[in-house]
Amino acid sequence: MKRYIQRALICLSLALFTINLNAQSLEDQIAGTWNTEDGDSSIIKMYKSQDGTWVGKIVSTDVTRSIGKFLFVEGVFNAEENVIEGTIVIPDKEWRIATTLSIEEPGVLTVLGQKFLLSKTFYWKRGA
Numbered sequence: 001m002k003r004y005i006q007r008a009l010i011c012l013s014l015a016l017f018t019i020n021l022n023a024q025s026l027e028d029q030i031a032g033t034w035n036t037e038d039g040d041s042s043i044i045k046m047y048k049s050q051d052g053t054w055v056g057k058i059v060s061t062d063v064t065r066s067i068g069k070f071l072f073v074e075g076v077f078n079a080e081e082n083v084i085e086g087t088i089v090i091p092d093k094e095w096r097i098a099t100t101l102s103i104e105e106p107g108v109l110t111v112l113g114q115k116f117l118l119s120k121t122f123y124w125k126r127g128a
Contacts (some may be wrong), residue, residue: 026103030103054086110122
């Protein structure tokens with residue numbers, strides 16, 4: 001019986017450790033450059049800022065005045081849902097849209113924006 005309890009505790013510990021690794025790997029997967037491929041074919045650099053929140057900066061776009069501006073701000077990792085929740089800011093219009101980032105398949109970032117009762121999903125592909 002004692003051995004059974006030890007094995008059960010070891011299995012439980014390994015399962016929790018694996019869940020923790022998967023949660024951290026989402027953050028590792030999101031860091032880097034992403035091609036929006038929706039409309040203006042922008043390239044967004046996603047990274048963790050000094051204050052620990054996730055941000056996305058426009059590094060290339062057809063709209064040159066938007067280069068260097070932040071598109072995604074205030075991103076916070078939600079370990080329970082394995083997503084990053086933050087805000088998309090449309091640079092020229094200064095609109096703020098509640099956004100959830102997730103990776104449902106390798107190399108594709110799912111960007112879900114919600115404003116009032118409306119929502120739209122975009123799929124960004126991993127940049128080179």
